[in-house]
Amino acid sequence: MALLERLASRQFVVVTGKGGVGKTVISAALGSLLADLGRRVLLLEVDPRENLHQAFDVPPSGGEVVRISTHLSLQNLQPRQVIEDLVRHHLLVELLARRVTASPIFQHFVEGAPGLKELAVLSEAERVIKAKGKGRSAHAAFDVVVLDAPATGHGVSLLAAPQLVSEVIERGPIGAQARELARMVADPERTAIVVVTLAEEMPVQETLELRDALEVQVARSPELLVVNSLYPPFPGGRVEGPPNDEFLLDLWRTRREVNERELAHLAAAWQGARVEIPMLPADRGPRLLAGIRQQMLEMGQAA
Amino acid sequence: MNLRDGGLSLVVVVGAGGVGKTTLAASLGLMSARYGRNTLVMAFDPSARLKDTLGVGEQARDCEVPVRAGTEGTLAASLLDAKLTFDRLVRRYAPDEAATSRILSNRFYGHLAGNLAGILEYMAVERLFEVAGEGRYDRVILDTPPTRQALDFLGAPSRIVGFLDSGALRLALRPWFDDEGRLKPTAHLGMLGRSVEGFLDRMVGIDLLREMAEFFQAFSPLFQGFRERAESVQALLKSPDTTFVLVTGPGEERVPETLFFARHLVEGGYHLGPLIINMVHPRTSAELLVRPDLGDGARLLSWLGERDHRGVAAFRRLILGGQTLVDVPLLAQEPTDLPSLEALGRIVAQKIEGSLESFAGPFRQ
Numbered sequence: 001m002a003l004l005e006r007l008a009s010r011q012f013v014v015v016t017g018k019g020g021v022g023k024t025v026i027s028a029a030l031g032s033l034l035a036d037l038g039r040r041v042l043l044l045e046v047d048p049r050e051n052l053h054q055a056f057d058v059p060p061s062g063g064e065v066v067r068i069s070t071h072l073s074l075q076n077l078q079p080r081q082v083i084e085d086l087v088r089h090h091l092l093v094e095l096l097a098r099r100v101t102a103s104p105i106f107q108h109f110v111e112g113a114p115g116l117k118e119l120a121v122l123s124e125a126e127r128v129i130k131a132k133g134k135g136r137s138a139h140a141a142f143d144v145v146v147l148d149a150p151a152t153g154h155g156v157s158l159l160a161a162p163q164l165v166s167e168v169i170e171r172g173p174i175g176a177q178a179r180e181l182a183r184m185v186a187d188p189e190r191t192a193i194v195v196v197t198l199a200e201e202m203p204v205q206e207t208l209e210l211r212d213a214l215e216v217q218v219a220r221s222p223e224l225l226v227v228n229s230l231y232p233p234f235p236g237g238r239v240e241g242p243p244n245d246e247f248l249l250d251l252w253r254t255r256r257e258v259n260e261r262e263l264a265h266l267a268a269a270w271q272g273a274r275v276e277i278p279m280l281p282a283d284r285g286p287r288l289l290a291g292i293r294q295q296m297l298e299m300g301q302a303a
Numbered sequence: 304m305n306l307r308d309g310g311l312s313l314v315v316v317v318g319a320g321g322v323g324k325t326t327l328a329a330s331l332g333l334m335s336a337r338y339g340r341n342t343l344v345m346a347f348d349p350s351a352r353l354k355d356t357l358g359v360g361e362q363a364r365d366c367e368v369p370v371r372a373g374t375e376g377t378l379a380a381s382l383l384d385a386k387l388t389f390d391r392l393v394r395r396y397a398p399d400e401a402a403t404s405r406i407l408s409n410r411f412y413g414h415l416a417g418n419l420a421g422i423l424e425y426m427a428v429e430r431l432f433e434v435a436g437e438g439r440y441d442r443v444i445l446d447t448p449p450t451r452q453a454l455d456f457l458g459a460p461s462r463i464v465g466f467l468d469s470g471a472l473r474l475a476l477r478p479w480f481d482d483e484g485r486l487k488p489t490a491h492l493g494m495l496g497r498s499v500e501g502f503l504d505r506m507v508g509i510d511l512l513r514e515m516a517e518f519f520q521a522f523s524p525l526f527q528g529f530r531e532r533a534e535s536v537q538a539l540l541k542s543p544d545t546t547f548v549l550v551t552g553p554g555e556e557r558v559p560e561t562l563f564f565a566r567h568l569v570e571g572g573y574h575l576g577p578l579i580i581n582m583v584h585p586r587t588s589a590e591l592l593v594r595p596d597l598g599d600g601a602r603l604l605s606w607l608g609e610r611d612h613r614g615v616a617a618f619r620r621l622i623l624g625g626q627t628l629v630d631v632p633l634l635a636q637e638p639t640d641l642p643s644l645e646a647l648g649r650i651v652a653q654k655i656e657g658s659l660e661s662f663a664g665p666f667r668q
Binding site for chain 1: 319320321322350351352410411414415465466552555556560584585587588590591596597598599600602603604606607608610632633634635636637
């Protein structure tokens with residue numbers, strides 16, 4: 001329990017990892033567990049193809065805040081929309097803002113400019129955090145933002161973006177905002193970083209690279225590593241099967257061996273907290289979420 | 304330059320991250336060389352194991368290294384590096400030495416070259432042109448960078464050119480600053496001009512604006528070259544000698560996204576080769592399930608086999624007409640040496656034999 005309570009004391013939990021490792025369902029499980037601890041949680045997803053809502057069997061967000069339970073809501077963010085809103089906010093004149101955002105120059109700039117979308121996502125998270133208790137906006141009612149970080153490239157690019165932008169734009173409101181976000185991301189009192197991986201060679205290699213990159217670029221380390229989708233332990237001793245099953249048994253044995261080898265690798269190389277989640281026989285949806293929540297609760301108590 | 308002149312064919316392996324693209328690209332490359340074609344495999348970020356398997360290390364970054372595979376055709380591998388390719392492009396298009404060093408030493412360039420969205424994808428195809436010019440290969444297999452959506456790869460060239468060529472940056476090309484580093488348009492306004500300059504300085508810092516202006520001015524002779532290049536890149540990707548191999552995992556939830564991309568490729572005028580459903584768990588027998596010694600694990604394995612079987616069936620049901628579908632079983636372990644890489648290549652090659660005609664010309668000669 002100590003582990004979850006530690007996470008629950010933060011305002012911002014960033015869940016990062018490569019595509020295909022189950023990052024979204026882990027975010028969902030963490031978010032709902034923090035909500036169970038009495039925190040009011042907003043789960044943020046950044047993906048035009050929404051997935052997060054499937055775990056809870058609620059309708060997709062379409063950019064709006066969707067309430068899941070008393071303490072838990074979700075929202076899908078579109079970085080473009082966030083940037084356009086920012087322009088509108090700063091230009092004040094609606095007509096002018098519309099002309100700016102509709103211009104091809106602006107569109108190209110938003111698509112190409114390094115770090116801009118990442119900055120927009122983090123700004124939005126920060127806005128929710130700051131809105132706490134202020135007024136009656138949809139965002140005023142949250143204690144914690146759990147961000148299912150986009151899986152493009154290395155996870156470090158999202159977290160390092162503020163620092164990167166603040167190095168290029170040293171002054172002015174953009175520079176100040178970038179510096180403020182860099183401080184938020186680097187502050188372990190406010191922000192927790194959770195990395196999700198599989199116990200396979202490539203994901204583990206990239207996880208350790210991510211940790212090193214975070215240390216260099218953001219000067220901090222992740223709070224928690226979630227090792228997802230482990231094959232079940234292979235029964236000891238010699239197992240034989242009918243010829244059809246020989247291949248499968250070999251696959252099971254070998255895949256589990258790879259898992260164990262990589263877990264040992266992580267045990268030696270990763271100093272922080274770790275939880276291990278077995279592969280579960282359930283498709284994407286509430287049943288898988290329930291299984292993962294259960295596992296995280298048990299492991300979280302041990303960690 | 305026309306890639307077809309050299310009889311060179313290109314295979315582009317696309318798909319979401321984590322579906323085994325890089326390993327498949329390497330195994331296809333090995334088979335291609337086995338069939339007598341001089342083949343180059345270009346990869347982005349292969350695992351240490353795959354690099355070991357191919358016998359190439361960091362020395363393959365940005366250049367081709369021969370793989371000692373004992374194949375009839377030669378096999379070479381190369382790792383892509385966006386920054387190095389960008390640097391080389393600048394050297395090629397810049398009018399003189401001074402212009403080159405002005406760009407390369409610009410702080411703004413340093414930031415841009417490594418971080419521009421889509422830069423890896425763009426530079427991958429840029430590299431292809433360089434390699435094609437050398438005429439040493441019959442076939443190039445291009446592994447694409449991991450993106451959340453396979454579609455990102457196709458849009459990259461136009462995104463990059465759009466950004467570099469956009470009006471915002473054209474604005475920056477105007478001579479805003481005089482020799483003393485003062486803003487020109489405001490200089491004649493006296494005190495008022497000073498305060499405009501002061502405002503901009505407060506907003507983003509005048510040094511940044513100066514550096515950006517310097518960068519885009521130094522870059523301006525390169526624009527034409529970049530635009531033409533982007534057009535050639537599009538033409539190359541749509542050439543009849545280019546085939547896209549789409550790779551996906553077996554889960555049913557992947558069907559809509561994968562078919563969406565397949566349709567997009569076909570409608571966009573690209574040549575779609577086989578659709579590979581990779582890492583399919585085999586189905587288990589009923590006996591396995593009732594064995595007491597295997598416990599819960601057997602039930603999970605059985606569930607995985609059924610799940611993937613359902614996924615493959617869904618792909619078969621929904622696939623585009625004329626599209627070849629290849630399901631590749633999950634291997635007990637990732638290939639660790641050339642023979643196991645070739646074994647994987649053989650499984651795939653055998654399964655796509657039927658679609659070889661559409662596979663960028665005759666795969667087997």
